[in-house]
Amino acid sequence: MSQLRGVWKSLLVGGLVALLAGASLGPTQAQEALERIKAQKTARIGLSNFAPTSFVGAxxxxxxxxxxLAKAFLKSVGADNVEGVVGEFGSLIGGLEAGRFDMIAVAMQIQPKRCEQIAFGDPELQFLQGFVVKTGNPLDLRSFKDIATNPNARxxxxxGAGQIRFADVAGIGKDRQVLFPDFEKAVAGLQAGRVEAVTGAGIALKHIVLTLGQPDVEFAELEVQPSDENGKPVIAVAGMGFRKADNDLREAWNAWFHQARQSGEALKIVTPxxxxxxxxxxxxxxxxSICP
Structure with missing residues (x-):
């Protein structure tokens, strides 16, 4: 069984995670992506340390x-060697466009603005948003609006996260939006008093809180999910990202994923x-249905 080779380096002092792609895909990009992957039996996937959707194990x-999911799909098209290229979440779209990897496999939210840059495969996950707050939720923050209307809440x-859009729509000023490269640093910022809440997909935040095991922070369910520009509550969905030129690879993923959904293979892969x-x-x- 082919193994996914994770590529990982320590965090730099400035908090950056180095992209470990080596050389870009270069001249072979002119070849159809799926054809190239089949011929070389090798593919690269871009991702972040973003458990449980993607992370580097022990x-x-x-x-x-x-x-x-990406590994199972790529194996089905003959890629016995799959290399993981780990970087900051905000760098993934740029890395894909630069040819450092073939697809983004980090459960990235499908949003219209991102659709202008890359093509998405049909979504493999849907999730509600949540907060991590200090234990007891001292400011009683249970929605994006709660933060927007509380001048003391950051x-x-x-x-590069999709939640920035929700914060903007809710009216949270940029001066009260504090950006971090990953959830570990964001929660450390919460503990240090730099912010009063950290937001993200609920499944990821619950995993972070459980993994950290710190008594001073907790996960908070939202009473109201964030709204889009038309005032409608958003249930976020996430999918694989592809270069727009690589329609062959994206269509192959969609075909495989739909079959894997119907057969139960996809659920078996993600249940652990x-x-x-x-x-x-x-x-x-x-x-x-999401991208214009």
Whole structure:
């Protein structure tokens, strides 16, 4: 069974995670992506340390919901060697466009602005937003509006995260949006008093709180989910990211994923990461229904 080789280095002093791609894909990009992957039997996936959707395990291997799904798909098209390219979340779209890897496998939220830059596969996850707050939730923060209307509340977000859009729509000023490269640093910022809440996908935040095991922070369910520009509550969905030119690879992923959903293979792959069937959107929810 082919193994996913995780590539990982220590955090730099400035908090950056180095992209470990080595050389870009170079001239072979002119070749159809799927054809190249089949011929070379090798593929690269870009991701962040973002459990449980993608992370580096104790054994140094890259794993998580999206990498494991990507590995199964790539094996089905003959890629016996899959390399993980680990970087900051905010750098992934740029890394994909620069040819450092073939696809993004980090359960990235599908949003119209991102659709302008890259193409998304049909979504593999849906999730509600949540907060991490200090134990007892001293400011009683249970919605994005709660933060917008409390001048003493600052919100921690990941650089490039989809929740920035929700914060903007809710009216949280940029001076009260504090960006971090990853959730570990964001929660450390919460503990240090730099922010009063950290937001993200509930499944990721619950995993972070459980893993940290720190008594001074807790996960807070939101009473009201964030709204879009039209005032409608948003249930976020996430998918694999592809270069727009690589339509062949994206279509192959969609075909494989739909078959894996129907056969139960996809659910079997993601269940070990705490994902239930209710966390996977219906087959009628497609990237095309979200992207303009």
């Amino acid at each position: 054994d140094g291997e890259v794993t998580g919901v999206s990498p494991e 919100l921690g977000l990941l650089t 990461f705490g994902i239930a069937e209710s966390d996977i959107p219906g087959l009628d929810v497609t990237a095309a």
